[in-house]
Amino acid sequence: MRIVVIGGTGLIGSKTVAILRQGGHVVVAASPNNGINSITGEGLHAAIAGAQVVVDLANSPSFEDKAVREFFETSGRNVHAAEAAAGVRHHVALSIVGADRTPENGYFRAKVAQERLIEASGVPYTIIRSTQFMEFLRGIADAGTAGNVVRLSPGLFQPIAADDVAAVVAEVALAAPRNGIVEIAGPERAPFDEMIARYLKAVGDSREVVRDPEARYFGGMVEELSLVPLGEARLGRVGFDEWLRSSEVRA
Template sequence: MKIVVIGGTGLIGSKTVAILRQGGNEVVAASPNNGINSITGEGLEEAMAGTQVVIDLANSPSFEDKAVLEFFETAGRNVLAVEASAGVRHHVALSIVGTDRTPENGYFRAKVAQEKLIVASGISFTIIRSTQFMEFLGGIADAGTQGNVVRLSPGMFQPIASDDVAAAVAGVALSAPRNGIVEIAGPERAPFNEIVARYLKAAGDSREVVRDPEARYFGGLVDEQSLVPLGDARIGRTSLDQWLAQAKKG
């Protein structure tokens, strides 16, 4: 099977490409660095010739509200238009659990816009909504830091390891389209502030984590249900403690 992975050299993309190639599939790891650009459209037609499945893992270089919305809308329209012409049979996209429940978060609004384009495209699809990656815990702590204090919501949080995300994405790509949403999450659910405190302690970081119900996550308030699956979800295999131990070795 020929599969094109948009954003195929990124964190999730590179892992997904490796899994799919190990399974004997013909995989194109598409990125601007190898002449395939979802924003300009460069190289998309050539890459998608004879392709059965496209996995869209592209991410905006800017998280500023207007820029990220323009990125996902432009890239989405370009990719879906070429897919329609090429006769692609399955569009797989990675999104975020709760992206439609925190409208104050500009990045989440942009992912909602991307999802709407996919649903309206007429191409068979599966949208994978993932909880936040464990690899992003350091950046999340930094975003909430004031001086030596990290202010974070006590809302529920259920991070997932990138290896488990990639495995789920590859599995969905090799399955029939759902024409709907699949949610994935890590095996442990705990308050946001407690998860990040455990990460910082394991990393030997002396910053103090303060429980603050008014703390915002990239612009949006986080409650008990904002960032975790509300129904059935596929659960990753890697626990936070396992991931922290691996990160220390790395």
């Protein structure tokens, strides 16, 4: 099968490409670095021509509200046009658990706009909504830091390892389109502030984590269930403590 992975050189994309290639599939790892740009359209139609599946893992270089929405809308329209021309049979995209429940977060609003474009595109699709990746916990801590204090909500958090995300993305890409949403999350659920505190301790970071119900998550208020699946979800295999013990975390 010929599969195009938009954003195929990023964290999840590179892992997904490797899994699919190991399965014997012809995989194009599309990115601006190799002349395939979903924003300008450069190389996009040629890359998608002949593909049965397109996996969209592209991410905005800017998290500013207007810029990120323009990125996902422009990229989505260009990708869907190329898919329609090529007769692509399955569009797979990665989104965020709770994106439609945190409207104050501009990035989440942009992902919801992306989902709406996918649903209206006419191309059979599956949207995978994931909880936050464990690999981004340092960035989350940094965003909530003032001095030596990290202020975080006690809302529930259920991060998932990038390896588990990629495994599900690859599996979904080879399956029939759901024309709906699949949610995935890590195997452990705990208060946001507690999980970040465990992470910082594991990596030898001396910052103090303070529980603050008013703390915002990239602009959005976090209620108890804002960032976790409300219903059935597929759970990753890599536990939080197992991930914390890995050499990658300590590097």
